[in-house]
Amino acid sequence: MPYQPQRIEPKWQRFWEEKRPFRAETGAAAPKYYVLDMFPYPSSAGLHVGHPEGYTATDIVARYRRARGFNVLHPMGWDAFGLPAEQYAIQTGIHPRVTTMQAIENFRRQLKMLGFSYDWEREISTCDPSYYRWTQYIFLKLFERGLAYQREELVNFCPALGTVLANDEVIDGKSERGGHPVYRIPMKQWLLRITSYAERLLRDLDRLDWPESTKELQRNWIGRSEGLRARFPLRGPVAGDIEIFTTRPDTIFGATYLVLAPEHPLVTRITTPEQRAAVEDYIRRTSQKSELARQEQVRDKTGVFTGAWALNPFSGEDIPVWIADYVLPGYGTGAIMAVPAHDERDYDFARAMGLPIRRVVEAHQGDEGAYTGEGVAINSGFINGLPTPQAKAAVIRWAEEHGIGHSAVQYRLRDWLFSRQRYWGEPIPILHLSDGALRAVPEDQLPVLLPEVSSYEPTGTGQSPLAAIADWVHTVDPVTGQPARRETDTMPGSAGSSWYFLRFCDPHNDREPFGMEAARYWMPVDLYIGGDEHAVGHLLYARFWTKVLYDAGLCPVDEPFQRLVHQGMILGEDGQKMSKRFGNVINPDDVVRKYGADTLRVYEMFMGPLERDKPWSTQAVEGVYRFLQRTWRLFVAEQEQEPAAGEKDPAGSQGQEGPVRCAVDEEEPRPEDLRLLHKTIRKVTEDIEALRFNTAISQLMVFVNHFTRHGRRPRRCLRPFVQLLHPFAPHLAEELWELLGERELLARAPWPDFDPQLARDELITVAVQVLGKTRGQVEVEPGASQQEVEQLARQVPTVRNHLEGRTVRKVVFVPDRIINFVVS
RNA sequence: GCCCGAGUGGCGAAACCGGUAAACGCAGAGGACUUAAAAUCCUCAGCCGCAAGGCGUGCGGGUUCGAGCCCCGCCUCGGGCGCCA
Numbered sequence: 001m002p003y004q005p006q007r008i009e010p011k012w013q014r015f016w017e018e019k020r021p022f023r024a025e026t027g028a029a030a031p032k033y034y035v036l037d038m039f040p041y042p043s044s045a046g047l048h049v050g051h052p053e054g055y056t057a058t059d060i061v062a063r064y065r066r067a068r069g070f071n072v073l074h075p076m077g078w079d080a081f082g083l084p085a086e087q088y089a090i091q092t093g094i095h096p097r098v099t100t101m102q103a104i105e106n107f108r109r110q111l112k113m114l115g116f117s118y119d120w121e122r123e124i125s126t127c128d129p130s131y132y133r134w135t136q137y138i139f140l141k142l143f144e145r146g147l148a149y150q151r152e153e154l155v156n157f158c159p160a161l162g163t164v165l166a167n168d169e170v171i172d173g174k175s176e177r178g179g180h181p182v183y184r185i186p187m188k189q190w191l192l193r194i195t196s197y198a199e200r201l202l203r204d205l206d207r208l209d210w211p212e213s214t215k216e217l218q219r220n221w222i223g224r225s226e227g228l229r230a231r232f233p234l235r236g237p238v239a240g241d242i243e244i245f246t247t248r249p250d251t252i253f254g255a256t257y258l259v260l261a262p263e264h265p266l267v268t269r270i271t272t273p274e275q276r277a278a279v280e281d282y283i284r285r286t287s288q289k290s291e292l293a294r295q296e297q298v299r300d301k302t303g304v305f306t307g308a309w310a311l312n313p314f315s316g317e318d319i320p321v322w323i324a325d326y327v328l329p330g331y332g333t334g335a336i337m338a339v340p341a342h343d344e345r346d347y348d349f350a351r352a353m354g355l356p357i358r359r360v361v362e363a364h365q366g367d368e369g370a371y372t373g374e375g376v377a378i379n380s381g382f383i384n385g386l387p388t389p390q391a392k393a394a395v396i397r398w399a400e401e402h403g404i405g406h407s408a409v410q411y412r413l414r415d416w417l418f419s420r421q422r423y424w425g426e427p428i429p430i431l432h433l434s435d436g437a438l439r440a441v442p443e444d445q446l447p448v449l450l451p452e453v454s455s456y457e458p459t460g461t462g463q464s465p466l467a468a469i470a471d472w473v474h475t476v477d478p479v480t481g482q483p484a485r486r487e488t489d490t491m492p493g494s495a496g497s498s499w500y501f502l503r504f505c506d507p508h509n510d511r512e513p514f515g516m517e518a519a520r521y522w523m524p525v526d527l528y529i530g531g532d533e534h535a536v537g538h539l540l541y542a543r544f545w546t547k548v549l550y551d552a553g554l555c556p557v558d559e560p561f562q563r564l565v566h567q568g569m570i571l572g573e574d575g576q577k578m579s580k581r582f583g584n585v586i587n588p589d590d591v592v593r594k595y596g597a598d599t600l601r602v603y604e605m606f607m608g609p610l611e612r613d614k615p616w617s618t619q620a621v622e623g624v625y626r627f628l629q630r631t632w633r634l635f636v637a638e639q640e641q642e643p644a645a646g647e648k649d650p651a652g653s654q655g656q657e658g659p660v661r662c663a664v665d666e667e668e669p670r671p672e673d674l675r676l677l678h679k680t681i682r683k684v685t686e687d688i689e690a691l692r693f694n695t696a697i698s699q700l701m702v703f704v705n706h707f708t709r710h711g712r713r714p715r716r717c718l719r720p721f722v723q724l725l726h727p728f729a730p731h732l733a734e735e736l737w738e739l740l741g742e743r744e745l746l747a748r749a750p751w752p753d754f755d756p757q758l759a760r761d762e763l764i765t766v767a768v769q770v771l772g773k774t775r776g777q778v779e780v781e782p783g784a785s786q787q788e789v790e791q792l793a794r795q796v797p798t799v800r801n802h803l804e805g806r807t808v809r810k811v812v813f814v815p816d817r818i819i820n821f822v823v824s
Numbered sequence: 825g826c827c828c829g830a831g832u833g834g835c836g837a838a839a840c841c842g843g844u845a846a847a848c849g850c851a852g853a854g855g856a857c858u859u860a861a862a863a864u865c866c867u868c869a870g871c872c873g874c875a876a877g878g879c880g881u882g883c884g885g886g887u888u889c890g891a892g893c894c895c896c897g898c899c900u901c902g903g904g905c906g907c908c909a
Contacts, residue, residue, distance in 0.1 A: 213828050213904090220827070223908065246909060259909090301907085331908045338909085344825095345907050412908050535904085606849070608837060612830085613902080620836065620850050626864095627849085633864090686840090695838070698848035705848090709865090767844035772890040774844050812889050818843045822889045 001660050003632035005596020009731040013112055021747045022062075022117040024073040026506070026518050033070040034522050035062050036501055036561075038530025038538070039077045041493075042103035043084060047110040048578070049586045049604070049616065054529045054567040056601045057610055057691065059116045060727040061527060064688045066117075067723065067751035073522050075504040076111060076118040078104050080127035082493045086424040089456040096424040096456075100127060110588060114597045115730050117747065122507045126496030127424075131503065133447035134513035135496050136429040138545065140440050141552050143430070147193040150438075152186040153417065154263070154329075155462075159183070162460030164421050184287045187462060190419040190428060190489060194544050198222050198411040200558075201543055209563040211611075214535045221536045223412025228396050229333065230405030232258060235309040235318055238270050242310055242321065245332030245410055248342065249399070250391035252314045253380035254360035255337035256350070258321045259303065262286045263329040270321060272307025279304050279323065286325045301326055301349040312337075313404050314381065314395070324349060332410050344370045361388065416541065418492060421464040423456050425490030431477060432485045439477055439484065448486070464488045497538055498545040501525055501560055513554070520556040525563075532566035539564070565691060568613040570604070575615045586616050598729035599625045605693035605728060628732055631704050631725070634713065635736045637661040662739045669714040671762070676706050677717045678759035681752050684724045693728070700725060715740070720752035768793040769820040770802040786813040793819050 016022065035058050040051060062074040078100075085096035085103075104125065111118070124131050142148040155164045160180035164187070194201075202222045205215045227247035234240050242258055260267055262283045271279045282304040303324025312319050326345055327336055340350035340357040347370035350357050360380045363371035374388035382398070383391040399405035419428065427448045429441035441448055451472040459468050466488040467473060477484040499513065506518035542560055549555035571577060572584025579585065591600045603624040607614045669677070680703045687696035703721060707713065719740055726733035726746050737746035761782060766789055768776045776796035780789055790811060793799055799821075806823040813819045 216828065217904075220905070225908080227909080244909080248909080326907045326909095328908065336909045343909070345909075348907090410908080532903090606836090612837095614836070617836065617850065623849050630864095694836095695848080698838075701848055765844075769844080769890070772843095772888090777844065810889065812843090814843055818890080820843080820889055 001636065003629045003732075005598055005628075005731065006593075008735045009113075009115065009597050012731045012734045013115060015734070015745070016115075016117070016747070017112075019745060020121070021745055022066075022072075022074065022119050023121060024075070024119045025071055027521055028071040030069055030071040032073065032522055033062075033065045033527075034073045034525045035065070035527045036074075036504070036525045036529070037076065038528070038534060039079050039497070039500060040107060041079045041082055041084075042100060042107045044088070044099060044103050044106075046103075046106050047588050049588050049591070049600075050531075050567075050570045050578070052114055052588055052600060053570055053604045053610075054531070055111070055114070055116055056604055057565075057567060057693065058527065058529050059601075059730075060605070060688060060693060061691070062117050063727040063730065063747065064751065066747070067726070067749065069750065073122075073504065074116075074118055075122040075124075075507075076116070076120070077122075077124040077500055077504070078107070078126065079493065079497050079500075080104065080125045081132075081425045081491075081496060083422070083424070086422060086456060089424070093456075095452075097127065113592055114588070114601065117730070122504055124500060124503055124507050126426075126500065129447045129449055130510070132426040132496065134503065135426050135491065135499070136441075136446050136448060137443060137513060138499060138549065139426075139491065139495070140429060140443065140446075141554070142192060142548060143440055145548065145552065147196070147548060148190060148418065149193065150188050150190055153189040153191070154184045155187050155189065156182045157185045157187065157462050161458070162462070163458035164462050181288065189417055190487075192416040192418045192544075194416045194541075195411055195413055197544050197547055198224070198413050199409075200547060201413075201540065204543075204559055208559060208561070210561075211532075211564065211566060214532060214539070214564065214566070217535045218540055221413060221540065223410075225410050225412075227408060227410065228252075228392075228399060228405050229408040230313070230337075230399050232310040232312060232319075232337065234270060234321075235311055238308065240266070240269075242266060242335050243333045243405075244335045244337045245408060246337055246339075247410075248339065248392070249395040250377055250380075250383065250386075250388050251339040251342045251360050252312070252337065252395055253377075253383075254339040254341050254358045255312050255315070255319065256317075256340060256356045256358055257319045257338045258310055259327045259336050259338050259346075259349070260306075260321065260323045261327040261329040261334040262323045262325055264323070264334045266335075267306065267323055270306055270308040275305060275307035279306055282323065301345070301352050303349060303353065305353075313402070314398075320355070322349075322353070330414055331412065340370065342370055342372055344372060346370070416544075418495070419489035420492050421458070421462060421488075422490050423450070423453060423465040425492065426450075426495055427466065428487040428489050428491060430487040431475065432487065433477055433480075434482060434484070439479065442478055445478065464490060466490070494538055494541050498541045499549070501528075501542070502546075502549070502555065516554070516556060523555070523557045524559060525561045528561040528564045529567060530564075531569075535566075565611065567610050568608075570607075571613055571615040573616050573618065578616075584616075586618075591621065595621060595625045596628075596731070598732045599628055602628065602697060602728050606697045608694055610691050610693065627701055627704065628729060630708055631729075631732065632736075634704055634708055635663055635718065635739055637663040660739060662741070664713045664715050664718050664740060667712065667714045669717050670712070673707070673712060673714060673717050674758045675761065676703060677720060678755050680724060681720060681754040682756075682759060685751070685754060688727065697728060700728070722746065723749060723752050764816050766793075766816065767818045768796055768799050769818055770799060771823060772820060775799045775802050782816055784815070786811070786815075786819070789813065789819050793821075 037055050037058050058074065062072050065072050080100050085100050088099055089096045126132060139148060157164050158180050202219060202224055205218060225247050227245060228249035229243060229245050231241040231243045234242065244258065301324060303322050306321050306323055308321040309318045310321055338346040338349065340346040340355065341359045342361055358379060360378060361371060361375040362378050363375060377383045377386050377391045383394050386394060396407045427450060429446060429448045431439040431441060433439055451469050453465050453469055456465055459465060473486050473488060475484055475486055476482065502514045502519055505522040506514035509515055546555060546560040547558050550558040572582060574582065574584050576582050576584060588600060599621060603621045606624055680699050683699040684696045722733050722736045734746045763779045764782050765777050766780055767774050768778060776798045778789060778792040778796060803821060803823065808821050809824050810822040811819065
């Protein structure tokens with residue numbers, strides 16, 4: 001009987017479904033291991049072949065760890081709130097819950113079809129009220145701690161579409177769809193104060209076992225910089241001063257003008273009557289530019305003089321105050337001192353506007369452009385002659401002594417814009433009282449359920465569709481009984497995913513988000529695998545929430561993911577990104593139908609290193625399929641042709657289930673068989689630990705090739721092999737395990753032991769080099785001495801030729817590896 | 825511009841700590857089995873060369889008895905960030 005994954009796989013999946021061998025037991029005595037996938041957004045398109053890559057990797061680790069006696073938590077769930085379902089609802093009127101549920105059904109079916117050993121009893125979905133109740137609860141914890149607040153924030157509002165747009169939906173100041181004008185208008189938005197965790201988020205990266213590139217990305221994103229905050233007093237009619245931030249206090253004597261962001265609150269006050277028209281016009285033009293448009297014209301510096309002047313407290317000069325959109329309102333103080341000689345942006349601006357440029361750092365190059373490097377201070381009063389680091393310190397000290405400034409740390413990280421004017425998300429559990437005060441919805445009234453709506457269309461006022469449901473919006477304050485309005489904004493998609501790994505520890509808890517004890521047992525996640533596209537979004541937000549919960553005494557750890565690995569991308573057969581546009585999309589359903597889940601799993605792991613991008617190859621899939629067939633044939637006896645009786649229907653014999661006879665025998669294995677077995681145990685074990693699945697599989701292939709070639713099938717070798725195969729191809733392995741007459745589920749069998757004695761080679765090939773070039777080789781016993789090897793090596797003809805007529809000056813000998821004759 | 829990552833046969837890749845470069849697989853060639861084909865099995869295969877031999881891990885140097893691996897200087901490709909003062 002041939003290898004038939006279509007018969008084997010559903011059989012074992014049913015088994016696992018009934019016997020539940022993958023259930024994780026909180027608090028068990030065995031050491032715990034928490035291995036987690038980034039849970040998917042269940043799109044209507046179904047699983048992509050990229051999903052099973054990371055999921056197979058974690059499944060191998062989960063199955064391996066169980067075999068190693070660990071109590072493994074390996075859960076799965078759904079990141080189920082989000083835009084696509086809502087967009088679809090706007091077009092069709094079908095409730096996002098309906099389409100989301102369908103997508104989840106489909107995803108679950110596909111994941112089960114791939115034989116992943118999830119503990120399905122812990123399945124969660126972020127759009128389930130029993131889950132988002134606790135997302136809202138955590139929001140309230142943030143609110144209580146002053147970490148959630150409302151602020152006027154500039155948003156991209158498109159009056160024609162009646163909605164707020166995300167930055168990437170705005171191109172050149174116009175909406176991506178329709179090309180309508182978009183304005184930067186202030187609207188009240190919810191934000192989370194992630195910036196107050198910037199320092200810890202940065203510092204704690206050091207103790208995480210994450211890819212260095214990802215840590216670096218987060219460091220850049222947080223963007224810590226040290227410098228000086230200083231006040232420049234205003235000259236003229238308006239009193240006050242302008243506070244700036246600089247990382248180059250040593251260049252302050254070269255500050256020849258100040259620049260404010262056009263949105264800076266001081267602008268209207270300090271603008272002189274003569275300049276008012278120009279300034280107002282410039283502000284208006286800026287507000288019409290989207291963030292993106294502003295970034296596109298990096299080099300074209302524009303700006304307007306406000307008419308105001310300020311004192312440079314260091315140089316004692318009066319310098320003009322300008323506004324320009326190259327200064328961002330959200331960073332630092334929204335104002336800068338411009339040092340055109342030593343800052344490229346200031347230089348460009350000064351050249352464009354004809355402003356003075358004064359050198360204050362000695363440069364070793366010509367006078368073209370700005371010199372931004374370090375050097376010795378010149379034209380700088382009391383810091384003349386000081387190298388940059390000391391000059392910085394001296395300026396900061398002077399500023400502090402004279403009360404005009406102080407050293408400061410700035411982060412590029414912004415607070416997390418947390419409101420969405422959307423329907424399909426968690427309602428923000430806040431009430432607005434008539435006097436403008438905010439009231440948290442009491443915890444015992446959570447969840448604030450998403451109401452049913454008749455239309456998912458934007459309201460046209462920039463508010464969420466929830467705002468149109470009058471009887472939902474209007475409620476009463478539970479404390480005073482006064483009328484109150486509900487917050488109609490919802491949370492972003494990244495809310496639910498910022499704590500799901502905690503909920504998995506205790507997914508059915510209906511008194512709290514998760515029990516402290518359960519979290520103490522399971523957390524942190526020991527291995528987290530997912531794409532690197534979440535390097536700064538999800539992974540930063542999840543760290544932030546974990547720290548907040550930790551500070552609130554609700555979570556035992558302050559870092560959620562101890563070890564993180566990114567799987568690479570699976571590209572199309574043409575080497576391009578898989579996309580409908582290129583017509584190169586591979587559907588996992590098709591692959592499983594044709595070759596089975598085990599082939600898909602083994603193939604994806606065999607393609608190459610987990611973390612690398614790799615192109616799909618249907619032919620290489622065939623190769624893996626052949627390997628599994630060969631494995632099958634190693635265990636299953638050839639069906640003997642029934643002589644005369646077989647006449648009846650040769651074609652139909654495929655359909656009837658003849659008895660599968662086990663070909664494994666009780667022969668004593670030969671030494672080389674045992675040697676290969678133990679080498680295989682060692683290699684597969686080490687490779688799984690190091691997530692080198694591709695080389696583990698190649699070793700399994702070597703094993704099968706060996707036993708197939710020699711036609712030997714000793715149980716003592718083949719039984720442990722099935723265990724090694726199991727994490728990679730669990731269905732086939734279970735089937736073979738049963739065929740071997742085993743009673744227990746393979747999924748519960750312990751990992752085979754490796755015996756170094758049995759893995760030892762009898763003879764080892766030692767390479768013989770002359771002057772570092774390989775000229776021959778000799779066979780010796782392991783651990784052979786230099787004398788023995790050298791003597792043999794000198795006999796080798798090709799070696800002898802190269803030693804002829806030369807003097808051996810030195811012999812380099814590395815036991816069991818090489819011997820190198822250095823001659824002259 | 826800046827920051828990461830990667831360059832090894834026709835292709836995906838392997839090579840542990842600096843020690844025989846190319847394991848394993850795909851594609852290819854030849855053979856066995858077959859009436860034939862498919863499947864399967866066996867053999868070959870980096871490049872140049874009849875051979876001896878030479879050349880070979882993006883390029884150029886260096887260190888070393890010995891470099892795919894370490895150091896210096898480049899090149900190419902992929903990804904990310906972009907006026908953050």
